[in-house]
Amino acid sequence: MSQAAPFAVRFDPTNQELVLSGKIRPEGAAEIADALSLMQQSLERYSGVVYLNVKRLTHINMTAFSALADILAESCRTRPERKIVILTSSVMAWSTPVFEKLAKHYPNLTVEVYDSAFYPGQSFVEDEAFIPILRTQTKMTWRHERELLPRHGLRSGLVVADICCGIGDFAALVQREFKPSRLVALDHSVRSLDYARRVAADFDLKEIEYTYGDASQMLLRDNQFDFVTCRHSLQIFDRPEMLLRELYRICKPGGRVYITNEKNSHCLGEPHAETIKWTYEEVAKLFRHFDMDVEMGPKSRHLLADAGFDAIKVDTFMVTNLDGDPQDFADIIEAWENVYAGQMAVRRGDTPEFIRRFRQGFKDHVFAALHPKGYAGWPIWAASGRKPL
Numbered sequence: 001m002s003q004a005a006p007f008a009v010r011f012d013p014t015n016q017e018l019v020l021s022g023k024i025r026p027e028g029a030a031e032i033a034d035a036l037s038l039m040q041q042s043l044e045r046y047s048g049v050v051y052l053n054v055k056r057l058t059h060i061n062m063t064a065f066s067a068l069a070d071i072l073a074e075s076c077r078t079r080p081e082r083k084i085v086i087l088t089s090s091v092m093a094w095s096t097p098v099f100e101k102l103a104k105h106y107p108n109l110t111v112e113v114y115d116s117a118f119y120p121g122q123s124f125v126e127d128e129a130f131i132p133i134l135r136t137q138t139k140m141t142w143r144h145e146r147e148l149l150p151r152h153g154l155r156s157g158l159v160v161a162d163i164c165c166g167i168g169d170f171a172a173l174v175q176r177e178f179k180p181s182r183l184v185a186l187d188h189s190v191r192s193l194d195y196a197r198r199v200a201a202d203f204d205l206k207e208i209e210y211t212y213g214d215a216s217q218m219l220l221r222d223n224q225f226d227f228v229t230c231r232h233s234l235q236i237f238d239r240p241e242m243l244l245r246e247l248y249r250i251c252k253p254g255g256r257v258y259i260t261n262e263k264n265s266h267c268l269g270e271p272h273a274e275t276i277k278w279t280y281e282e283v284a285k286l287f288r289h290f291d292m293d294v295e296m297g298p299k300s301r302h303l304l305a306d307a308g309f310d311a312i313k314v315d316t317f318m319v320t321n322l323d324g325d326p327q328d329f330a331d332i333i334e335a336w337e338n339v340y341a342g343q344m345a346v347r348r349g350d351t352p353e354f355i356r357r358f359r360q361g362f363k364d365h366v367f368a369a370l371h372p373k374g375y376a377g378w379p380i381w382a383a384s385g386r387k388p389l
């Protein structure tokens with residue numbers, strides 16, 4: 001990953017926000033005098049809440065930190081009625097504890113970890129229980145996607161990024177099958193990335209650059225990838241357009257961004273079509289409760305167009321129990337039941353009676369998948385758009 005970000009400071013009066021980014025490593029405070037004076041002036045001039053955004057501040061040395069801390073401390077002392085909120089990101093693991101230490105001494109200084117509130121469903125998806133689901137899901141969707149991807153522009157020799165790569169198995173399959181010239185796979189879950197690296201080592205795939213990062217604010221340069229993928233992830237962000245903006249930014253003009261999303265209420269099965277339908281309609285409502293939209297699939301064209309892409313292509317495919325081993329599909333459904341009924345519905349505070357009925361639809365779906373004459377399906381939308389030249 002490349003990130004030779006120089007140090008930058010700017011004040012945004014609309015949000016009363018002072019934004020520091022890049023690497024601040026001066027030898028003496030005089031080197032950053034302009035930045036310090038902008039900070040001092042903004043703090044003096046504005047009332048109410050002033051934000052200090054350090055989400056993309058990748059490095060700071062002691063000289064700079066002391067100078068910054070002195071200004072904050074002085075400002076907190078002289079204007080106790082005014083609040084200063086420091087916005088950190090968990091991607092910069094050092095920053096939250098460092099600023100929290102400072103905040104402890106001043107009641108009007110607080111620290112907010114920006115991305116902890118950003119993605120309400122994070123804890124469910126990052127839970128280790130999700131890893132086997134992701135793995136079996138990818139195995140089942142790959143049968144379809146390997147056929148579709150060339151139509152969406154993937155071919156060998158491209159510079160590719162898989163954003164929100166999860167446990168990295170899609171990246172591993174792309175690496176093997178399409179031989180990109182470079183492949184960056186980024187995710188926000190340390191556990192998933194550890195798993196991804198282990199899988200890549202087991203398969204002797206050395207070239208994939210598994211990278212920790214926040215997909216909504218990536219430390220990746222603009223216009224560098226020919227093909228950017230983001231699978232099953234826009235639908236779990238509460239602000240998908242923000243993520244799409246980043247996918248657009250890192251894509252080269254003329255390159256393509258490929259996304260996959262579901263429409264959970266259209267999962268189906270026979271026999272027991274009705275109970276299955278009811279449960280998956282409830283799945284969609286449950287995700288909505290946690291600010292996630294698992295009905296996003298058919299909205300892909302709209303989303304890509306609004307984000308500025310052209311030459312949009314949309315495909316749909318149905319993963320079914322006839323695709324391979326029906327037990328694989330049954331395993332996915334059981335895993336969904338465990339997370340959705342066992343964790344999310346409980347967290348929402350649903351009654352035991354609701355949860356029992358909710359579980360029944362999953363059980364019927366498994367029954368349909370394993371029945372010798374049964375049929376079970378899970379529809380997925382695969383769409384891509386070109387970044388205009």
Ligand SMILES: C[S@@+](CC[C@H](N)C(=O)[O-])C[C@H]1O[C@@H](n2cnc3c(N)ncnc32)[C@H](O)[C@@H]1O
Pocket residue numbers: 115119122125126134137138163164165166167170186187188189192213214215216230231232233236
């Ligand atoms: C539903 S999973 C999909 C994973 C993978 N693309 C797949 O299809 O199997 C969503 C992924 O998005 C990741 N994620 C969520 N928020 C993120 C963020 N802010 N930055 C990077 N990754 C994030 C999660 O850790 C998780 O691995």
